[in-house]
Amino acid sequence: MSVQTIYMTCMIGGILLLLSSVIFSAADDFFDFAAFDLFSIDFGDFDLDILPISMKSLCLAATVFGSVSMLLFEYPATTRHVIAGVCAYIGAFAVQNITGFLKNHQSEADTIESICSRSYVVNVSIPEQGYGSVASSKQDRSVITLTAKSLDGSAIPAGTEVNIVNIADHVAIVVRL
Secondary structure, three states: OOHHHHHHHHHHHHHHHHHHHHHOHHHHHHHHHOOEEOOEEEEOOEEEEOOEEOHHHHHHHHHHHHHHHHHOOOOOHHHHHHHHHHHHHHHHHHHHHHHHHHHHOOOOOOOHHHHHHOEEEEEEOEOOOOOEEEEEEOOOOOOOEEEEEEOOOOOEOOOOEEEEEEEEOOEEEEEEO
16 A cells, blocks of 8 residues: 555545535534543633544544645655644644634524513512513514512512513513613
């Protein structure tokens, strides 16, 4: 078996595994399962994976290694493998961190700020020093229903429009409009 055959196997095998992850969603779930966080640095909402070990990044690394090695075939083997290895690591590093960042930021869920900015109506009256329920109103999006209590502890009858001041321990703290 020649060296070029090994490089071609790396290229074709990596491409086929990546294509199978796109074509078959079950394989994509497996690829997500087979990701490891061996060494990562957290920068707020962004996790920087220094050792990118996931199936997708390994498939890309194999493809890049085979491709770069084929392109640099005239160079000595040591130089060719070092350059190909560095390129493969950079590609795997980029894929692992970019896909992780995008997955963390693709959520379409409402934020606390958007929940608090909606108009609400008491749908289960809030007794004095007790809990009731409020539901969002006048929105074209989904209706949100939350357990609620009054900020000052006073009773609020059903049908009253309120604003959410805060959300603490999964309970909306509301005031009358």
